[in-house]
Amino acid sequence: MDLIAGLLQTSILAGGVLALAALGEVLAERVGVVNLGVEGLMALGAITGIATVVAVPSPTLGFLLALLVGLLFGMIFATATVHVRANQILCGLALTLIGTGLAATIGKAYSGMPAPATFAPIAIPILSDIPLVGRALFTQNILVYLIYIVLPFALHHLMFRTRHGLDLRAVGENPAAADAAGIPVQKIRFWYVSAGAALAAGSGAYLTLAFVPSWSEGVVAGRGWIAVSLVIFAGYRPLNAVLAALLFGLITSLGFVGQARNWPIAAPFLSMLPYLGTIALIIVPVLAWHKVRRLMAAPAALGEPYYRDVR
């Protein structure tokens, strides 16, 4: 029974990184902008988080500053892609290169240095005593509750239950029509892309302030890319994105638990699981979502800059 509890505990912790980054990417892609800079933004957030707690031992401040740094870089990216209408793929790759490079340079001084302050687990009374799943679900740090409960439900409500959500989805589906209906296309794109970037950087801070409390070059280790693929798998929906991230965390944890329990599977195969999982995540939507492809489809105007004068 400890097996399940332990597995769940690490899956939730490991999946949180992906969930937050994926939520950010959902925001950007829903308004029609592909942000491939997630990997770089996560690196920036990770180093901002560590650098902050080294100076001031407050993980909350570290997380907030990481969001702010993400927002700033997101605004630069949004200016380039939304206002200047530069190629989104190229801008995203550039952002990844800038982000990882800059973070590595700043990070030199913090390399291998464990965070002096981190988000400590908070046990929710009564609930955390539930046998089996209590400890895993209700003895986590505050960011986990934010990422798994508050944010996805808030975003889901915003996107699918409010007038504003309808507007923002319209911007991603058909910006020309949205524009004709009086929706400020450029403004909505700009701010949602920036906010998405802030969440991506926040997931980097989650990585260094809650999950592995230290910075090292390459600490993000490709999770930004995995987050991008999760968004496609999740059909651009916040709740699905979080569940997909949790599934992915579970796959990663299985590799370690398998080794600890001496499952008769070679260690290299267990280490392969996350990568096999990524491939599966790319293939499954094509096959399994076939019937519901209209529901799970990408926003129609995804990746297309909007020019009012050529509509």
Add this chain to the structure above:
Amino acid sequence: MIDLRNLSRRGFLNMGAAAGASLLLPKSGLVTPARAQTPLAAVAEEDAVIAFGHTGPVTDEGWTWSHDQGMKAVQAAFPKLKTLFVESIPYSADATRTFRQFISEGANMVFATSNYGDFLYDVAKRSPDVAFFECDGRSPLDNLGTYYVAHWYPSYVTGVAAGLMSKSGKLGYVASFPVPSVYSGTNAFLMGARSVNPNATLQTIVINSWFDPQAATQAGTALIDNGADLLFGIMDEAGYLQVAEQRGAKAVMWNTDIRRYGPKAYVSSIIVDFKEFYVNQVRQRLEGKWVPSGNILPMTGGVDRDAWGESVPEEVRKQADAARDKILGGWSPFAGEIKDAKGAVRVAAGQTMTEEELYNWDWSIEGVSGL
């Protein structure tokens, strides 16, 4: 053959080939000097340039940091000479370029603090008047020596403490790769534990990295979930120590004193210290006495256990230190009969493993699983 701290994929693949080669040449100059020859000419201190090529950042508080302390000791001992160093050298042609750069900047002596193999040998062969050293190297040249630490002795000593402190008798090990450093570490640790608790077992998880805090954290968690209450490993960071601290388990670490990241969990650490070795070698180089040599720094002469952690009881300290004193007095714990994980006798009763066998250990003893 195999590098302790950083192993490139290429190096990993070469492992098999190198293992084969070392079978053909059983005395590959590991402990004995490479070749008898005339020393390199003396160098005036103010003209000397000593270069260090590192595998990680000097701020890692681990392996590379320890080597950097050695460089600082050299600077203090010979204030007039010039030192150079480059961090995080990849295991690629960039390494060759970096070592060439050292030579073109006038280096008289180059220390590679990890196993760069052919990337280093190419440069060494072209610069016969420069002294080279390769850490954990196994292919000495006329101007290239090797050095490493006998970490299996402090691993045994901390293993004794682990055997006494573990309540479940289940020990966990966060391993990097299935390489000799890991085999000798796990085996020595469990042999120490079994000397006081014959039922102790050791479970390993291989994470395929020397430095991956995310993986080490998850591996440590999985080991504790599986019943282990004392962790050991060979990592350059404090990941599994922090897990042990949170979960009320204990941990033995590597490289440096990092008890502040888990003061209650910290048992001890395999501490490495290259200061004396570097200063001696540089002195020989300056005085014109340097010839390449193979060195395994002994316990107290480059490697040791760290001061015991606050949670280690007095009785445990005494018993573990008694084993340490016995080893320092010349006793070897690595004597037969030793069985491997399949139950076959690998070291017969009455036999003792040589330093070279310990250095090249590539099988698990009975009780170690997962490698």
